[in-house]
Amino acid sequence: MSSPAVQHDSDDDMDLFMDKFKTQRYKNGFKEDTWEEDFEKVPMFMKSIPEDFDPVEYPELACIQAILHDEDRAPEVQAKSLKNEGNEFFKEKKYEKAILCYTAALKKNCEDQEINMVLLTNRAAAQFHLGNMRSSFNDATAAKKIKPDHLKALIRGAQCCIEVRAFARALQWCDEGLKAHPTDKKLLELRAAADKHKRAADRDARKAKAKEKKLLNEKEALLAAINERGIKLLQSTKARRHDSDSDDEDESSSGTIAELSLDGLxxxxxxxxxxxxxxxxxxxxxxxxxxxxxxxxxxxxxxxxxxxxxxxxxxxxxxxxxxxxxxxxxxxxxxxxxxxxxxxxxxxxxxxxxxxxxxxxxxxxxxxxxxxxxxxxxxxxxxxxxxxxxxxxx
The missing domain is CATH 3.10.20.90 (Phosphatidylinositol 3-kinase Catalytic Subunit; Chain A, domain 1)
Known part of the structure; x- marks a missing residue:
């Protein structure tokens, strides 16, 4: 218990401080012309993490990140922390940084497969937005292996297949998903789109094949007509070089007269x-x-x-x-x-x-x-x- 004399001295000091506070400006606060920038440096009020922030300039943020990424914590805790950080980058459409966070979290090798499944589907989404369809599809496939009926993985896998025009495969993903989620609107929409695109692609392939066959028949008929007339075609230089590599070259023609082929036309x-x-x-x-x-x-x-x-x-x-x-x-x-x-x-x-x-x-x-x-x-x-x-x- 403090003595009355000590208590009196404390009160005097506080009164003196308050008197000065009323008459002198506080020098350690935000400056009038830069207060908004200074405000943004406080982690509690930051809207987003600064690009390539300097720990010296943002010491409070550096301390918080050090706590979040403490390697002494359990892998599951670290993975969740990195997942949350990746989600924040994803919301800001900073997909490259989100992928780095999700990848770092997966490298923690936590035993909670639910966390790993979410990390894979989240990374698949980020890769999809960047146009990396193969990487996105691989992550969706890995997530589906953990949980075969995972809706987000099934949807993302089907979307990737459609984007790379693998429509038959997209239908397989949709059908597999609809067995577990028969009324899911997104899966139904994707299946309808995949089916429509597949029918169109099949139709175009049939037309292209028919056109190719028609052109081939016309060329064969053309070459037959030239042959019937006894017209001789001179090979191109490229074809003569190719023929010169053969041991069966006809010396009488010196490799210059083309057999009736399109090369001579x-x-x-x-x-x-x-x-x-x-x-x-x-x-x-x-x-x-x-x-x-x-x-x-x-x-x-x-x-x-x-x-x-x-x-x-x-x-x-x-x-x-x-x-x-x-x-x-x-x-x-x-x-x-x-x-x-x-x-x-x-x-x-x-x-x-x-x-x-x-x-x-x-x-x-x-x-x-x-x-x-x-x-x-x-x-x-x-x-x-x-x-x-x-x-x-x-």
Whole structure:
């Protein structure tokens, strides 16, 4: 028990403190211009944990986290603490941080499978929101192994399957879930969606397969028509390299004449056109005319095999001549056509009044990259004479 003298001294000190408090400002409180920021630093009033907070700047928060993550506590307690922290991050849509918390909690290896199941489904949800469907599905599967009828795991697994277009598998998850929860609205909605998407995917697959079969039949018919006409296709460089690796290569063809395959009809990638059959069964070829004197060319996307060369030349060099023909020499009746046999280095002259098919059936005519090509020269011109000098011409 304190003496009256000591009690009197205490009262005097308190009176002195109160007098000063009334007349002097308290220096240790929040500052007027930064009070809101200072208020947010108090853990009790924090709306969210600061990004990468500094323990020196937030000592109170650092102390609280040290208590929460005390390794001396039971694994179940630590796991629950981390789960709650992850849930707070999840509410703030900070899914990456939520995943880190749930993962840390699972690493505690607590024996309470109910906690582990919740952690897995929560992590599956966070992964789902990040678009990590495979990871989300794996967590949902792991949660379902702990409790096969766990509703959240079943829903999440079905959702992941739908997102990756595994509709048949989504139906399996929904059906499995509906056995335990036959009236669950979400499962019923997911099953209806999965069934709708599966029907559409199956329909699209059937259409694609039918289209592929139709195209294959058309290509086979096209190749058969080319074969019947005795037209020879020249292989692409890529195909020749592939064939050169074979020990069974036919030396007589030097690996250049293609067996009738689509490889010899590869012009579509280069020119945008490809040989085709019309309703009457006639072939239409993309044809290239080259004018070496002027380093120019013309491309006819669909030259009917029964059409003569003069029919096209009369249109191409009729009343309106090409702008590069400044001397007006390229008149249809004044032109000579050739095709080149690259193997024998020989030029073969082509008559203008013969159809394309007859020329393509020539013993030494080869279709390169799906496009028959011809050289066009002005008859009797100095360039023509110079160009043909030293070449074998037939």
């Amino acid at each position: 590869s012009s579509k990638e280069a020119t945008g056109a490809q040989v085709f059959r019309d309703e009457q069964g006639s072939l239409h070829w993309p044809v290239l005319f080259m004018y070496p004197e002027h380093q120019q060319s013309d491309f006819i996307s669909a030259f009917c095999e029964n059409t003569c060369f003069i029919d096209h030349l009369a249109v191409m060099f009729g009343e309106e001549l090409p702008p590069w023909d400044t001397d007006r020499k390229y008149l249809s009746h004044n032109l000579q056509l050739y095709f080149e046999d690259e193997q024998s280095e020989t030029l073969y002259q082509v008559k203008q009044d013969v159809p394309l098919l007859k020329v393509m059936q020539h013993q030494r005519f080869f279709v390169k990259a799906g496009t028959p090509s011809f050289i066009v020269l002005v008859k009797g011109s100095s360039f023509c004479k110079q160009f043909l000098t030293g070449k074998k011409v037939k």
